[in-house]
Amino acid sequence: MKKILLVALAFATVQFSSAQVETPQPSPASKMEQKVGLTDVTVNYSRPGVKGRTIFGDLVPYGKVWRTGANKNTTISFSDDVMIGGKELKAGEYALFTKPNAGSWDIYFYTDTNNWGAPRKWDDAKVALTTTAKVEKLPFNVETFMILITNIKTNGASLEFVWENVMVEVPFTVPTDKKAVANIEKVMAGPSANDYFDSATFYYDNGKDINKAKMWIEKAVELSDKPRFWYIHTQALIYKKAGDKKAAKKAAERSLALAKEAKYDAYIKKNEDLLKTL
Incomplete structure (x- = not known):
């Protein structure tokens, strides 16, 4: 009985200590x-x-x-x-x-x-x-x-x-004027490289018009300030899906070289695996 009372008292103490008055x-x-x-x-x-x-x-x-x-x-x-x-x-x-x-x-x-x-x-x-x-x-x-x-x-x-x-x-x-003008000029200049890349990737991943995907990935690569190996790897995948294995191989080799230069192992393997299928 004494043990039960001690347990009950301990439980009550925990309950009381955790309560907070607001x-x-x-x-x-x-x-x-x-x-x-x-x-x-x-x-x-x-x-x-x-x-x-x-x-x-x-x-x-x-x-x-x-x-x-x-x-x-x-x-x-x-x-x-x-x-x-x-x-x-x-x-x-x-x-x-x-x-x-x-x-x-x-x-x-x-x-x-x-x-x-x-x-x-x-x-x-x-x-x-x-x-x-x-x-x-x-x-x-x-x-x-x-x-x-x-x-x-x-x-x-x-x-x-x-x-x-x-x-x-x-x-x-x-700086409203500065930001608004910059936003307007960006939109009026047309889609960015990322916009084209995202659109091409979506079309490729979701089985949509591969010719549009091909056009957009080419535009993404063209607008890039410097070659991006992940852009060009996606370009190789799209070329392959579009049936142009020669262009796909060339793009994969270019992406592989850039990935090795960047020491990016994941894309080195991706390109090597892709080239085995071309």
């Missing part, structure tokens, strides 16, 4: 995703509340680096290089720190994103970009801290920090 967080986490032009912008941060306190100049002291939110440092990511305050910020993810003052804020894009709050030891070498923005006083109070992306246009938007009776706006521009 309660609302004082500063709930938030994630904002916004496309600006053709650029993806994502902000991860926590949102503290005023809760009857004086925020700027008190809870958040003037002249000191702030995590720009609560809990883990706030992060922001850009899928493209952007321009902020006339300076370029490379695509990537950054910790977003600020130094509030009464009339302006300094905003820092910091390469180390794994800090609980501000870094214990600030490293200027990790500051990818710094800019300054003026403080605008609001005629009302905002209870919960917000980071917004507003004034969205084709080539840019504004990053806004809003809390208590303060708003700070940081405009940024994105």
Whole structure:
């Protein structure tokens, strides 16, 4: 009986220790995703509340680096290089720190994103970009801290920090024109070598029109900047299936030579095996 009670007690202890109480967080986490032009912008941060306190100049002291939110440092990511305050910020993810003052804020894009709050030891070498923005006083109070992306246009938007009776706006521009023109020119120039290769491979693998596959694989090889042994091996397979063994042998020999040059054993064997059938 005593043994049964001990087992039951142990089981109850395991059950109790694995239970987790979930309660609302004082500063709930938030994630904002916004496309600006053709650029993806994502902000991860926590949102503290005023809760009857004086925020700027008190809870958040003037002249000191702030995590720009609560809990883990706030992060922001850009899928493209952007321009902020006339300076370029490379695509990537950054910790977003600020130094509030009464009339302006300094905003820092910091390469180390794994800090609980501000870094214990600030490293200027990790500051990818710094800019300054003026403080605008609001005629009302905002209870919960917000980071917004507003004034969205084709080539840019504004990053806004809003809390208590303060708003700070940081405009940024994105390379929409450059990306759009590049996309248009690429499409208008016609299919790429990869497009032709994928199409030819699909037709070959699925028993479709072999003459179209032959035309497309030839185009893929022609458009390649340098000979690709896997392209030419596929070309040999297509030639063989199309009944042109002479062309298939020539392509297989070329692919074999290139595979040996690249020391790519799998394609060396594939070509050697193919040549035995020609």
